[in-house]
Amino acid sequence: MSDLSHTDWQARAAALSFRSQAFIGGTFVDAASGETFDCINPATGEVLTQVAACGATDVDRAVAAARRAFEAGHWSRAAPGERKAVLLKLADLIRANLQELALLDSLDMGKLVQDAVTVDAPGSAHFFQWHAEAIDKLYDEVAPNGPGDLALVRRVPVGVVGAVTPWNFPLDMATWKSAAALAAGNSVVLKPAEQSPLSALRLAELAAEAGVPDGVFNVLPGFGGTAGKALGLHMDVDALAFTGSTAVGKMFMAYSGQSNLKQVWPETGGKSPNLVFADCENLDAAADMAAFGIFFNQGEVCSANSRLYVERSIKDAFLEKMIARAEAMQPGDPLDPASKMGAIVDAAQTERIMGFIGAGRKTANLVAGGDQVTVAGRGLFVQPTIFDDVSHDDPLAREEIFGPVLSIVPFDTEAEAVEMANDSIYGLAASVWTDNLSRALRVSDALHVGTCSVNTVDALSAQTPFGGMKQSGFGRDLSLHSFDKYTALKTTWIKYRA
Ligand code: NAD
Helix, strand or coil: CCCCCHHHHHHHHHHCCCCCCEEECCEEECCCCCCEEEEECCCCCCEEEEEECCCHHHHHHHHHHHHHHHHHCCCCCCCHHHHHHHHHHHHHHHHHCHHHHHHHHHHHHCCCHHHHHHHHHHHHHHHHHHHHHHHCCCCCEECCCCCCEEEEEEEEECCEEEEECCCCCHHHHHHHHHHHHHHCCCEEEEECCCCCCHHHHHHHHHHHHHCCCCCCEEECCCCHHHHHHHHHHCCCCCEEEEECCHHHHHHHHHHHHHCCCCEEEEECCCCCEEEECCCCCCHHHHHHHHHHHHHHHHHCCCCCCCEEEEEHHHHHHHHHHHHHHHHCCCECCCCCCCCCECCCCCHHHHHHHHHHHHHHHHHCEEEECCCEEEECCEEEEECCEEEECCCCCCHHHHCCCCCCEEEEEEECCHHHHHHHHHCCCEECEEEEECCCHHHHHHHHHHCCCCEEEECCCCCCCCCCCECCEECCECCCECCCCHHHHHEEEEEEEEECCC
16 A cells, blocks of 8 residues: 655656666576667656567576576475465565555556555565465375375476566566466566566566575566567477467467477457446446446456446446546546556557547447547547447457447347357456346356456456456466466376285
8 A cells, every 4th residue: 555645656756776687597687689678658758768678599598597497496396385485575575665566567557556556566465475375285186096006196387487478467467477387386487568577577686585596587578579489489488378469379379389389378368348237236336347347557457348238228327427437537647646547558559549449430429538648748648438339340349459448338138238248259257237146147157258247347366266268368367276377287106015
């Protein structure tokens, strides 16, 4: 939590220093090529720092360091309780540096610092703590053989895990991948998105301070087509955990086939439906959460509730509530705790969002927002935007925009709502609003998604698996199931005289 004022945050931002080199084998180093790229604050257009642009040579160096560390066994063969102690210390260090980590994400990709310091950074500490505490409570199996045959079935770390993450929750995505992978005893090579590498580099430094041995956690800033691709194609990476777009998730599957058949765990895009039925008693709460579901983090959320299906009898009244909420959430300086929405990550993403809005003006009814704006005369900001009368087939209702753009589609029957909700290549999440318990369960059962939230949106905790169906991917982050990705089952069969 934080009660810092706007000027406090501005002063801290001005005093901040950045880690800008790659973290390989326990040391910060330049990219082998010496190349760097600019880290730009999208709220101001200012260059924050120049970061190492890692390439294939750096991936080789990092994977070699990770492999050496894995084989040395100081981490991979440490007792689970020892890894737990180190990762709990890391969780404490994250808490001790909460404001700095929050600022790094806010400056790097435009999110509200208030959200970063109350949601993202505490979430990172919590997820490290949760996975650390879990790892010495997982028991292995003894197979039910007869006398004379003792077969131990154990979970062992897979080895070197590559992790490639997106820019929308930089610290949390780095955490979701690395907390479980590290707790399970793997070595990790993380490539954060080029738009937002700063918090992952600081995380690497904190991990070293906590006692994670050299080479066990490496962070390579760089571009997808170079560093990301080299990691995906690497012959000595055992598993690749990816979060990002569906298109790039498919590339990682192909990289695996072209190289060493590494396991690939894609967590990809979404176009989550939110179904509001007329029998929902608290429509104000539904509208509050529907607005949160699409406008939180500028709509740059994989599970953003970007398709709102409202029963026709309440549609006009609900639309009014939504417009009022959108108007109250105009963008502001991400460092101002009073701001309701931050900046869009970069010019390309802003252009993409405005492209959808421009096309939507011709095919649907724009009822709120719709403009790109500046704050204090600068930066990349888009108003919370709502389109009404959107045809189910309109790109507004089908494609992942990844911005603050909501499409409203009315429905007449439950069956029609479910059919439209399911008619998508994506299946990450959905929300349902109703006070009819049977309907809640029936609709939840019928929706092909990884998480269905009833009378809330984006329900999520460390205890529940997060991931999708269909082209939203198939890996699961969080919960004990996250260890499925980062462990292999190993059988040791012992013959003895019974
Ligand atoms: P992206 O796919 O463009 O990039 C994600 C990562 O992949 C980045 O690190 C990038 O450098 C790398 N990459 C890009 N091209 C590559 C290539 N050719 N080879 C190897 N690596 C490459 O996605 P983004 O724009 O950073 O993030 C937005 C996407 O992430 C959205 O689709 C969103 O839904 C998705 N997302 C999904 C989840 C989830 O849990 N399912 C969570 C957050 C974000």
